[in-house]
Amino acid sequence: MKTIWLPLAALTLAGGSALAEEVRVYNWSDYIDEALLEKFEAETGIDLIYDVFDSNEVLETKLLAGGSGYDVVVPTGSFLERQIQAGVFQKLDFSKMPNSANLWDLIKDRTAKYDPGNEYSINYMWGTTGLGVNVGKVKEVLGEDAPINSLDLVFKPENMEKLASCGVMFLDAPAEILPAALKYIGEDPDSKDPEAIAKVEPLLVAVQPYISKFHSSEYINALANGEICVAFGWSGDILQARDRAAEADNGVEIAYNAPKEGALMWFDQMAIPADAPNPEGALKFLNFIMDAENMAAASNYVYYANGNKASQDFLVEDVIGDPAIYPDEATMGNLYTTTAPDPKVQRTVTRLWTKIKSGT
Numbered sequence: 548m549k550t551i552w553l554p555l556a557a558l559t560l561a562g563g564s565a566l567a568e569e570v571r572v573y574n575w576s577d578y579i580d581e582a583l584l585e586k587f588e589a590e591t592g593i594d595l596i597y598d599v600f601d602s603n604e605v606l607e608t609k610l611l612a613g614g615s616g617y618d619v620v621v622p623t624g625s626f627l628e629r630q631i632q633a634g635v636f637q638k639l640d641f642s643k644m645p646n647s648a649n650l651w652d653l654i655k656d657r658t659a660k661y662d663p664g665n666e667y668s669i670n671y672m673w674g675t676t677g678l679g680v681n682v683g684k685v686k687e688v689l690g691e692d693a694p695i696n697s698l699d700l701v702f703k704p705e706n707m708e709k710l711a712s713c714g715v716m717f718l719d720a721p722a723e724i725l726p727a728a729l730k731y732i733g734e735d736p737d738s739k740d741p742e743a744i745a746k747v748e749p750l751l752v753a754v755q756p757y758i759s760k761f762h763s764s765e766y767i768n769a770l771a772n773g774e775i776c777v778a779f780g781w782s783g784d785i786l787q788a789r790d791r792a793a794e795a796d797n798g799v800e801i802a803y804n805a806p807k808e809g810a811l812m813w814f815d816q817m818a819i820p821a822d823a824p825n826p827e828g829a830l831k832f833l834n835f836i837m838d839a840e841n842m843a844a845a846s847n848y849v850y851y852a853n854g855n856k857a858s859q860d861f862l863v864e865d866v867i868g869d870p871a872i873y874p875d876e877a878t879m880g881n882l883y884t885t886t887a888p889d890p891k892v893q894r895t896v897t898r899l900w901t902k903i904k905s906g907t
Contacts, residue, residue, distance in 0.1 A: 570828040571596040573606065573617040575815065578672070580848035587835050593828055610635045615820055618829035621671055624661040624814040625722065625887050636667045636818045643830045646837035653879065654854035658814050660884045668816035669833055670854025672846070675810040675874070675882060676723045679766070679785030682800045684713045684776035696804040698731045701779050702750055707757035714775030719761040721900035723811055724751070724779065726885050730809045737885040739892045744899065751903045761904050767791070773799045781813070783851055786871060790850075803871040805878050812882040814854070 576599040588595050598617075600606050603626045609615040610622075610630055622630060630636060641647050647669065654670050662668045680695045688709050694700045701707060707715065717724060726736035728747035738744060759775060760766075766778035771791035778785060782803055789801035817836065819829045835841060843861030846853045850865070852872050859867055866872055874882070888896060 567592070567594050568825065568828055569594045569596060570619065570825055570832050571598070571617045572619045572832065573598050573600060573609075573615070574619075574621045574671075575599065576601050578621075578815075578849055579845050583836075583841055583844055586841070587832060590835070591831055593831065595832075610820060613822060615822070616824060617820060618823040618825045619817055619819060619832055621815050621817050624658060624816060625885070627668055627816050627818060628661040629887050630818075631662060631667050635821060637821045637823070637826060638666045639669070639819065639833070640830060643827075644834040644837060646834045646839075649837050649839050649842070649855050649857035651854050651856035653856075654814070657812060657882075657884050658816065658854070660886055661814070662816065668818040669837065671815045671817045671836070672849070672851040672853050673812060673814045674782035674851060674872075675805040675812055676718070676727070676781055677779075677785075677803060677805040677810045679770050679778040679780055679788060679801060679803050681713070681770065681773060681776040682802050683798075684773070685710070688713055688776070695802060696807050698727060698806045698808050701777065702728065702731050702754060704753045704757070707754040710777055711757035711759070713777075714759045714769070715757060715777040715779075716760050716762060716766040716769060716775050717758050717779045718766075718781070719763050719904070721896050722885065723781075725896060725900070726811050726883070727779075727806070730883065736809070736811065736883050739888055741892065741895045744892075744895060748899060748903070752906070755903055755906045770801055771795065771797075771799065773797065782871060786850060805871075805874055805882065807878075807881070809881045809883055810878075812884055814884075 570593050584595050584597055603623050606620060606622055607626055611633065650669065654673060655665050658670055659665055678695060678700055685693045685695060689706060699706060725744065725747055728750050729738055729743065730736040732746055732750060734743045734746060766775065766780050767784050767788045769775045770778045770788040785803040792799040792801050817833055819826055823829055837855060839855060839857035840861050842853050842855040842858040846858065846866055847863050850872060
């Protein structure tokens with residue numbers, strides 16, 4: 548785990564007899580402008596200890612073990628849902644966070660699926676799961692009218708057979724791929740009905756032979772380097788691949804599209820652990836983040852959408868004007884969310900996913 552120790556305010560109060568107040572934050576790596584963290588210290592006089600992680604599993608292990616020592620953590624929505632049920636978090640006192648008035652109702656409506664009433668968390672960033680394409684290669688293989696904004700690209704065997712020549716990778720994540728397949732065949736993407744879930748098997752088995760690899764991170768560099776021409780992955784990852792290709796000036800043009808049939812929407816939520824050492828300081832940090840200009844600065848730095856409506860007035864055009872980051876109104880209305888299955892349904896999903904990946 549990488550740890551960032553930022554320049555802190557004085558470690559002792561006047562007279563040197565008492566330690567200064569601290570807030571400890573645990574967030575995803577490369578996910579904030581560090582200047583904001585220094586600004587928080589300067590404005591509040593609170594020392595900020597900021598550590599980073601790179602997977603929900605790492606965060607969840609710390610939270611479920613208890614005594615993490617953190618005041619603010621940032622789980623993804625589906626993990627947050629079961630962590631709330633496990634009693635990991637404390638309810639937020641919104642009376643101490645006036646900047647919560649800046650939150651975006653459209654995003655709150657969706658995060659309520661994980662956090663009913665949005666009592667335990669606020670949205671930090673959000674994105675979608677969709678299609679990353681090497682535009683030149685895909686059009687070379689499928690023609691100028693290649694369906695780069697449609698699930699037809701990856702779920703029609705005749706397309707996948709041709710795309711196999713330039714490489715296709717899928718997320719190794721049934722919670723992302725199976726809902727997309729359900730949506731494609733006209734079922735509820737959040738269905739927990741084993742019979743409905745079983746209907747996606749023939750669809751995915753038919754395209755499986757043409758998938759180069761199921762992996763949840765390797766596709767970033769593979770897409771950026773031109774090793775593959777299609778990735779079914781997370782918006783932020785694909786935008787990262789786009790930027791890497793542009794920086795390398797290697798002639799690879801990457802585009803990201805949320806499928807027109809509908810795309811899964813993911814959310815990274817800020818919450819306060821039930822055993823946080825400094826919950827009052829945590830509320831100050833959340834209120835600081837919800838300031839419109841501060842939240843805009845975070846999005847302008849990481850190029851992700853956020854759940855703060857007021858921040859949109861301060862976003863740079865490269866962020867607010869990019870439909871890959873902030874989808875248009877029609878696309879937004881077509882995004883869906885999913886919830887965690889119960890253990891019995893999860894076993895069904897796991898068996899099906901194992902079968903699909905193995906091709907047997």
